[in-house]
Each structure stands twice: as structure tokens, then as C-alpha cells.
Amino acid sequence: MADIIRPMQAMDIDRVYELERTCFRTPWSRQSLKDELTNSIAHYLVFERDKRVIAYAGMWIIYDEAHITNVAVDPDFRRQGIAKRVMLCMMRTARLFDATQMTLEVRENNFGAQALYAQLDFEKAGVRKGYYTDTGEAAYIMWNSDIGLTLSKSNVSIG
Numbered sequence: 001m002a003d004i005i006r007p008m009q010a011m012d013i014d015r016v017y018e019l020e021r022t023c024f025r026t027p028w029s030r031q032s033l034k035d036e037l038t039n040s041i042a043h044y045l046v047f048e049r050d051k052r053v054i055a056y057a058g059m060w061i062i063y064d065e066a067h068i069t070n071v072a073v074d075p076d077f078r079r080q081g082i083a084k085r086v087m088l089c090m091m092r093t094a095r096l097f098d099a100t101q102m103t104l105e106v107r108e109n110n111f112g113a114q115a116l117y118a119q120l121d122f123e124k125a126g127v128r129k130g131y132y133t134d135t136g137e138a139a140y141i142m143w144n145s146d147i148g149l150t151l152s153k154s155n156v157s158i159g
Helices: 010-023 030-036 082-096 111-119 147-153
Strands: 003-007 042-049 052-062 065-073 101-107 123-132 137-144
Touching: 003 082, 010 030, 010 042, 010 052, 010 065, 042 065, 042 082, 052 082, 065 082, 082 101, 082 111, 082 147, 101 111, 101 123, 111 137
Parallel strands: 065 101
Antiparallel strands: 003 042, 042 052, 052 065, 101 137, 123 137
16 A cells, blocks of 8 residues: 655646545535645645545645645545644645644534644634534634644654
8 A cells, every 4th residue: 555645736636626525515616726736825735545645635824824724534544544644744844834833723513623633732722603604613723833843743654
């Protein structure tokens, strides 16, 4: 089983869009994902297993902050540590572009994702009420204030 984490390319858009539609109630459009390839602040990674994209994540880097925009894992491959590996690679990529901290929003009822982010040193820093228009659900704003420290204590293989 060959696992590879690499930058998203144009050839990945259809599969990433398929993951968006599978994983999210309000998926990004194919065009929005394609536009991210030319967005100078956007950085997207895909996780391939045996040459098939089964996960991806995206972020925008603005000054010293990385903002996670998307994290998706094919439902057939969840609970295998893939999201954690991808997030650690996102942190490493963010550090390459001089980001020192990372933020994201997570659904108030997405306890699995919240647990993952807590393992990666994210802390709840606020609430956006009604953030998710599909359900009216709130989002927790979470921050990792030192992604370099998180990376230094991680013993997870991310290559």
C-alpha cells in the first residue's frame, strides 16, 4: 500500500470535488476548487493511496496565520489516522511559508473532528453562531498558536 501526500493539481479537481460532495452538506463548487490552484495564498494537499486520492485539505496563508479551509477523508478510509497525517503535513507546509499559527472552524456537533484538532493542540477560542447555513449550527473557532511546537513533538510519520 503506497501512501503519498502531495500538492493538489488540476488533474485532482474531479476527485476532490467528488470528496467534497460526499463529505459535506454544502460542498464547494468544482470551479471554486479549480480557482484555488491559482490563488496565491491557497495551499492544498491530497492524500493518495495506491494512486487514488482518498483525502485532501486546503488552507490560506495570510502573514503568519494559516486558515484551514477544507479537510475531507473518504468515508471508507476514516479512523485510520489519515486526517491527522494530512493536518500535520498542512502544518509543515504552513511553516515553509512562515506561518506560526493555524486556525479553523468546526461544526459544534462534529465531535470526531474536534477531538482530532485537540490532539493537534488546537484550542477553542470562540463561537460563530449560525455559521453553517444548511443546519443553522454554530462553528467553534479553534486555534493552534504554535504549529512549530506541535510538529516538534509529533511522532507521526507524515511522508
